[in-house]
Amino acid sequence: RAKAEARGTARFFDAEMDEQLLRRHRMEAELRGAAQAGELHLHYQPLASTHAGEIVGFEALLRWRSPTFGDVPPAAFIPLAEESGAIVDIGEWVLREACREAASWVRPLKIAVNLSPLQFACGDLVDTVERVLAETGLEAHRLDLEITEGVLIKDADRALDVLTRLKGLGASIAMDDFGTGYSSLSYFRTFPFDKVKIDQSFIRDMATSPQAMAIVRAVIGLGKTLDMAVLAEGVETLGQMDMLQHEGCALMQGYAISRPAPIAAFDALLRAPTADPLDRRVAA
Numbered sequence: 001r002a003k004a005e006a007r008g009t010a011r012f013f014d015a016e017m018d019e020q021l022l023r024r025h026r027m028e029a030e031l032r033g034a035a036q037a038g039e040l041h042l043h044y045q046p047l048a049s050t051h052a053g054e055i056v057g058f059e060a061l062l063r064w065r066s067p068t069f070g071d072v073p074p075a076a077f078i079p080l081a082e083e084s085g086a087i088v089d090i091g092e093w094v095l096r097e098a099c100r101e102a103a104s105w106v107r108p109l110k111i112a113v114n115l116s117p118l119q120f121a122c123g124d125l126v127d128t129v130e131r132v133l134a135e136t137g138l139e140a141h142r143l144d145l146e147i148t149e150g151v152l153i154k155d156a157d158r159a160l161d162v163l164t165r166l167k168g169l170g171a172s173i174a175m176d177d178f179g180t181g182y183s184s185l186s187y188f189r190t191f192p193f194d195k196v197k198i199d200q201s202f203i204r205d206m207a208t209s210p211q212a213m214a215i216v217r218a219v220i221g222l223g224k225t226l227d228m229a230v231l232a233e234g235v236e237t238l239g240q241m242d243m244l245q246h247e248g249c250a251l252m253q254g255y256a257i258s259r260p261a262p263i264a265a266f267d268a269l270l271r272a273p274t275a276d277p278l279d280r281r282v283a284a
Ligand code: C2E
Pocket: 045, 060, 061, 062, 073, 074, 075, 078, 091, 094, 114, 115, 116, 146, 176, 177, 200, 233, 234, 235, 236, 253, 254, 255, 256, 260
């Protein structure tokens, strides 16, 4: 009897696993045509100075509205797109869309775009970036390319070559989510980073964990010594803002400034030639 029940349970799990697998396959397949089908769009999140709360740029964050699966968060679909290889085309779509958008702004703010390790592995990333800059007319110095350690681990020699050539085009390179995974200080010895983004987990714990605080301070110090801009991710409270300003962290990003939103939400700021209400709201 117990055996029969156990077998029943096993069959139940099998069926559930099949269903999960099937869903995954369907998602992967739909994702491949998502850009073409107009299901992808970008949200933008401000990057601000801790000093005056002034907005200095935006990070483009990918969103997928699937007719089958609804709104799927990046954490759920980017790994799938990386597995299937679809991230290479999707990443190019993101880059073009973000550069085109930024080129239309009256104020020459920075635009940050996330790059996946697979885009580095595939031969023509530098050509792609060069072509997109030419096509959209965006000045290269306004483009920030964000990478995670995954890029550096896979093939360090190649990563160094590609990063150097991307910088040669005039773009800047940011180390994203620093402090998570197996982040190593030697990355800063080897690779030409212009900016380091402290992962949001450290900002969240800063007030309660002396360890987290010490790490935030250390990265800020490292940035000063190595001439890298330092940005704190996931800033959610005014207390965190004050702390970061006090510690000399120049840049921040997070819900305390603004959640990611369609670009229209920032229209007043971007189309107006001078400072405007949003600036004051952020500074207040
Ligand atoms: P990321 O590049 O580190 O982006 C920051 C993430 O933190 C975003 O999540 C943003 O919505 C979230 N965030 C910002 N401020 C706060 C805050 O104050 N509190 C909290 N709890 N979260 C905050 P999102 O948009 O869900 O994206 C997740 C990740 O997906 C990104 O992390 C990035 O690694 C990846 N991603 C997003 N768009 C792209 C893309 O176009 N290409 C690639 N390759 N990856 C992307």
